[in-house]
Amino acid sequence: MERKMREYEERRLESVKLASQLLLASATTSPRVGGIDEISIHVLDSRDAIEDLAICIEKMADDNPRWDFFRSDAVQVRDADVVMIMADRRSGHDPMDSNCNLCGNLLCDAWRDAERVPDAPSVAFQGPFCLMRSMNLAYALNGAVTLARQLGIDHAIKMSVGVAALRMDLLPYRCGIALGFMASVTEKNPFKDLPKKWAEYNNETLSNRLIGRLFPTFRSIYS
Amino acid sequence: MSIISGDELLKGGMDRAVELMAIAANTALKFGHPKIRMSAIGPEEFQDLSGYCEGVAEISPLFNRDGRSFLDLAKQDTRALLLGASRKSVYNYDCGACGFATCEELNKAEEVESFINGPCCHFVVYDVHMAANAAAAMAHYMGLQCRVFVTIGVSAHACEFIEEVDFAVGVGVSYQARNPFFDRHKYWTDEEWDKKFAEEFPSFTRRFMGAVE
Numbered sequence: 001m002e003r004k005m006r007e008y009e010e011r012r013l014e015s016v017k018l019a020s021q022l023l024l025a026s027a028t029t030s031p032r033v034g035g036i037d038e039i040s041i042h043v044l045d046s047r048d049a050i051e052d053l054a055i056c057i058e059k060m061a062d063d064n065p066r067w068d069f070f071r072s073d074a075v076q077v078r079d080a081d082v083v084m085i086m087a088d089r090r091s092g093h094d095p096m097d098s099n100c101n102l103c104g105n106l107l108c109d110a111w112r113d114a115e116r117v118p119d120a121p122s123v124a125f126q127g128p129f130c131l132m133r134s135m136n137l138a139y140a141l142n143g144a145v146t147l148a149r150q151l152g153i154d155h156a157i158k159m160s161v162g163v164a165a166l167r168m169d170l171l172p173y174r175c176g177i178a179l180g181f182m183a184s185v186t187e188k189n190p191f192k193d194l195p196k197k198w199a200e201y202n203n204e205t206l207s208n209r210l211i212g213r214l215f216p217t218f219r220s221i222y223s
Numbered sequence: 224m225s226i227i228s229g230d231e232l233l234k235g236g237m238d239r240a241v242e243l244m245a246i247a248a249n250t251a252l253k254f255g256h257p258k259i260r261m262s263a264i265g266p267e268e269f270q271d272l273s274g275y276c277e278g279v280a281e282i283s284p285l286f287n288r289d290g291r292s293f294l295d296l297a298k299q300d301t302r303a304l305l306l307g308a309s310r311k312s313v314y315n316y317d318c319g320a321c322g323f324a325t326c327e328e329l330n331k332a333e334e335v336e337s338f339i340n341g342p343c344c345h346f347v348v349y350d351v352h353m354a355a356n357a358a359a360a361m362a363h364y365m366g367l368q369c370r371v372f373v374t375i376g377v378s379a380h381a382c383e384f385i386e387e388v389d390f391a392v393g394v395g396v397s398y399q400a401r402n403p404f405f406d407r408h409k410y411w412t413d414e415e416w417d418k419k420f421a422e423e424f425p426s427f428t429r430r431f432m433g434a435v436e
């Protein structure tokens with residue numbers, strides 16, 4: 001690669017890492033219900049970690065017929081420069097005790113005794129979770145989104161990223177629910193304008209098919 | 224140009240600000256496309272909310288605290304943007320977070336009616352609260368005093384200021400010089416506060432941890 005272009009590429013990746021630090025700050029300082037700390041934010045900024053996550057998401061697509069969209073999510077995760085995971089380490093076992101009924105149990109004590117969804121590959125989160133607590137995830141996500149909009153950084157939020165992070169044990173002990181935020185600093189937003197069948201026809205598969213597979217055949221026949 | 228008084232400027236600005244907050248909430252990034260219902264309330268409605276909060280103050284100290292301050296907020300021309308949605312899932316994620324293995328099971332589950340009608344889909348709640356946070360961020364950029372209240376949402380739902388929703392949240396905004404939503408010490412006397420603290424954290428004032436008195 002041309003020296004100047006390599007330098008630009010390095011600066012671009014540095015910039016998104018710097019931005020992720022600011023996004024983490026904004027997500028951390030967003031409001032919390034009752035001012036109780038429970039959200040931790042984990043940043044994946046190495047290519048390897050992001051690729052592992054994408055592979056895990058792609059594998060999960062077979063676990064539930066409703067999760068076909070995970071295949072396109074995996075492509076978007078690969079295109080992201082930084083993935084942030086908002087993890088909720090309290091709502092699975094320590095309810096708000098406000099008897100709010102968001103979860104459908106009139107009393108938090110009833111929630112404590114409620115039957116949990118059994119562990120199965122087709123289950124993402126073993127609910128029920130305390131919704132009054134886990135709405136902090138929404139605040140943390142929107143804290144990052146608001147600053148990303150200000151900074152002009154392309155971003156997306158994904159449920160599949162949270163599930164994959166949980167299954168890969170990337171999150172704190174006893175964390176039962178997590179959601180993902182992805183940021184990208186590229187000229188074309190990789191999270192928008194996704195054509196149909198994006199999992200099949202994307203930059204990577206096109207390059208693999210056209211340049212890696214078809215063009216060498218073409219070249220060997222016609223030379 | 225005619226002279227516009229400071230009061231008029233503030234009130235006019237407040238009307239525009241609430242409209243802009245609604246726009247920010249509507250365009251906030253969300254997981255899906257739930258039907259989020261919005262409405263705005265003003266000082267008169269705050270008085271009704273205060274009455275409702277007083278009614279449930281006995282069973283909830285949170286409503287007790289907010290109910291007392293709503294009466295003052297009504298005098299200070301405070302507004303609130305209400306956001307709410309139906310509790311059912313429109314996402315088809317089958318994620319299990321609500322306690323049901325599939326979205327269909329949640330949507331068919333029996334509704335439990337209360338302050339908030341449950342059980343709710345997690346992602347509907349996330350989307351509504353992300354919209355609320357976006358509205359709060361917009362208010363923050365405009366320099367308004369702001370706080371997100373679940374109590375406003377619950378009591379506005381009960382007073383039918385927002386309709387066709389199962390749960391709601393309110394974003395209170397004010398143009399007062401002092402933020403009326405935080406540090407509300409005037410609603411407790413010092414004696415009341417000392418008594419409450421001693422009740423809730425009895426071990427704090429003990430000489431030794433674990434000492435028998």
